[in-house]
Amino acid sequence: MAVRxxxxxxxxxxxxxxxxxxxxxxELLPIYDTPALQFVIDEAIAAGCDQVIVVTxxxxxxxxxxVATASTDKVSVSVVYQDAPLGLGHAVGxxxxxxxxxxxxxxxxxxxxxxxxxxxxxxxxxEATGKSSIGLKRVAPAEVSSYGNVKVAxxxxxxxxxxxxxxxxxxxxxxxxxxxxxxxGRYVFAPTVFDKLDQVKPSANSEIQxxxxxxxxxxxxxxxxxxxxxxxxxxxxxMGLLRAVIEIALQRKDIGAxxxxxxKEKFNK
Numbered sequence: 001m002a003v004r005x006x007x008x009x010x011x012x013x014x015x016x017x018x019x020x021x022x023x024x025x026x027e028l029l030p031i032y033d034t035p036a037l038q039f040v041i042d043e044a045i046a047a048g049c050d051q052v053i054v055v056t057x058x059x060x061x062x063x064x065x066x067v068a069t070a071s072t073d074k075v076s077v078s079v080v081y082q083d084a085p086l087g088l089g090h091a092v093g094x095x096x097x098x099x100x101x102x103x104x105x106x107x108x109x110x111x112x113x114x115x116x117x118x119x120x121x122x123x124x125x126x127e128a129t130g131k132s133s134i135g136l137k138r139v140a141p142a143e144v145s146s147y148g149n150v151k152v153a154x155x156x157x158x159x160x161x162x163x164x165x166x167x168x169x170x171x172x173x174x175x176x177x178x179x180x181x182x183x184x185g186r187y188v189f190a191p192t193v194f195d196k197l198d199q200v201k202p203s204a205n206s207e208i209q210x211x212x213x214x215x216x217x218x219x220x221x222x223x224x225x226x227x228x229x230x231x232x233x234x235x236x237x238x239m240g241l242l243r244a245v246i247e248i249a250l251q252r253k254d255i256g257a258x259x260x261x262x263x264k265e266k267f268n269k
Contacts (some may be wrong), residue, residue, distance in 0.1 A: 007105065010060075039062075052075055131190070132187070136182065
């Protein structure tokens, strides 16, 4: 079945960006002159989606206001609400009625990709196998504890490798890590993932973790992935956002050359 729907969880409060997020949600902080959220919407369109569902909080009316003007002749953009901060799995579950019985992409707005190639590959993998597929990346061993970690089969060692996922571990210690491969914020799900989320037991802080649902799928041999070396910007931290602003601006035709000249002048003194 073709994948035409994307879900973007955007209900987080952005406490790392205070005091800026008292006025502007982190998803609308600009990458030069474009809100971060728009990059993800554009990626969804490029991956073939004609429906985007943004999961937001009623305490962030700016998101709803932005979405109200985001639909085009290519895509319908709408919102649903997560009324309590109960984790990523809960946020995805809030989109259940809007998604219906169709497969869908989950795209984390804190991660801006260099292009839509990984998402397109995940969609193609899902459409070929019928199994949920997630984005993966190799990282330095010291970084594994910051991510969901996976044990895989069929990894060739090269970029853009399709793999079967055997085990999922959430933010393991160095001793508990099962590989140097971690989950990044692009997922393609069969709608049965909602049933798995219903089975997830809340964590100690009452959150429903998406990785617990992924672990169930892996245990049933129903989860694949693609290990990618795609350019990826982690805009969930101030330093990551700053890096994204500079590097993406440097690639633009309108500002790239003068920005590059200024940086050389600044740092060659």
